[in-house]
Amino acid sequence: MSFIDTFKPENHVLLGEGVWGKVYDLDDGTVMKIAKEKGGVGSGRLKVLHELKILRGVAGAKQEVSFGIPEVIDSGEFPKGWIYKDEEYVIWMRSTKLAGSVLEINRIESLTDEAKTKIAMSLAGALAEFHDALRASGIELQEDKILTDPDTAKGLSGIDVKRLHAVRNYFAQDDRALKPIHGDFNISNIMFGAELSVSGVLDFAETCLGHDEDDLCSLTSELPFLKEKIVREYERRTGRIIDPVHMAMAEMKRDLISMIICRYRNNDFDEAQAAQARLDHLIHKLVGPVI
Numbered sequence: 001m002s003f004i005d006t007f008k009p010e011n012h013v014l015l016g017e018g019v020w021g022k023v024y025d026l027d028d029g030t031v032m033k034i035a036k037e038k039g040g041v042g043s044g045r046l047k048v049l050h051e052l053k054i055l056r057g058v059a060g061a062k063q064e065v066s067f068g069i070p071e072v073i074d075s076g077e078f079p080k081g082w083i084y085k086d087e088e089y090v091i092w093m094r095s096t097k098l099a100g101s102v103l104e105i106n107r108i109e110s111l112t113d114e115a116k117t118k119i120a121m122s123l124a125g126a127l128a129e130f131h132d133a134l135r136a137s138g139i140e141l142q143e144d145k146i147l148t149d150p151d152t153a154k155g156l157s158g159i160d161v162k163r164l165h166a167v168r169n170y171f172a173q174d175d176r177a178l179k180p181i182h183g184d185f186n187i188s189n190i191m192f193g194a195e196l197s198v199s200g201v202l203d204f205a206e207t208c209l210g211h212d213e214d215d216l217c218s219l220t221s222e223l224p225f226l227k228e229k230i231v232r233e234y235e236r237r238t239g240r241i242i243d244p245v246h247m248a249m250a251e252m253k254r255d256l257i258s259m260i261i262c263r264y265r266n267n268d269f270d271e272a273q274a275a276q277a278r279l280d281h282l283i284h285k286l287v288g289p290v291i
């Protein structure tokens with residue numbers, strides 16, 4: 001009998017969940033990620049296969065990082081029709097459990113200014129370190145195609161199609177060189193140790209070719225009260241200057257995808273409305289009065 005034949009989610013602690021699936025603590029120093037085919041934009045199965053490729057590539061990279069990255073133990077596909085709580089899961093991945101814990105945004109907000117500054121410095125430093133290591137790894141990556149992926153436009157209403165086209169056409173004029181990025185460097189994918197320093201980075205399903213600002217935006221959109229400190233420290237660590245217009249572009253793309261997922265995939269209409277308001281403001285600012 002194989003490991004997956006004995007795996008029962010209800011027997012394990014749920015560590016986290018997202019649009020694609022769930023992660024469980026197996027209580028043996030490893031965790032189990034299970035994913036659905038449909039959740040956000042794209043294929044859950046392909047995202048996990050991509051994450052496996054990235055984790056194995058990073059494990060063999062010459063340039064090490066000072067924080068933990070999961071090591072793959074095993075993976076596989078569920079038998080067709082593997083159902084849990086009325087949802088069908090298609091693929092699983094078992095990996096090492098990282099030390100530390102995720103910090104909730106409201107907890108970070110409640111900390112002293114000194115502690116918040118320490119977190120901002122650690123986040124910026126970890127991102128700079130990860131970017132350098134990923135770019136030295138030689139892993140072959142593809143450009144983020146989410147704006148042109150047919151699945152992104154599936155089911156959109158007329159006015160949201162206009163929003164998508166406005167953003168897509170604006171980005172089509174962007175001729176910046178593409179670089180390897182994490183793709184989803186948000187606070188829920190970052191582990192902290194006891195000293196409020198980054199102890200681990202998770203979830204590489206969205207790792208792709210993009211821009212520094214994309215990963216910075218993932219952080220600063222959730223931690224706007226630390227935006228200036230994170231950006232300035234990232235610039236100091238890397239020697240690269242972050243253009244405010246490029247940050248606004250990253251925010252515009254992020255809000256567009258958030259609006260689409262919330263409105264058309266998850267039926268989270270309140271969050272969709274909030275993302276739409278931010279998106280319309282940025283479209284008007286960068287593109288013009290097209291909505």
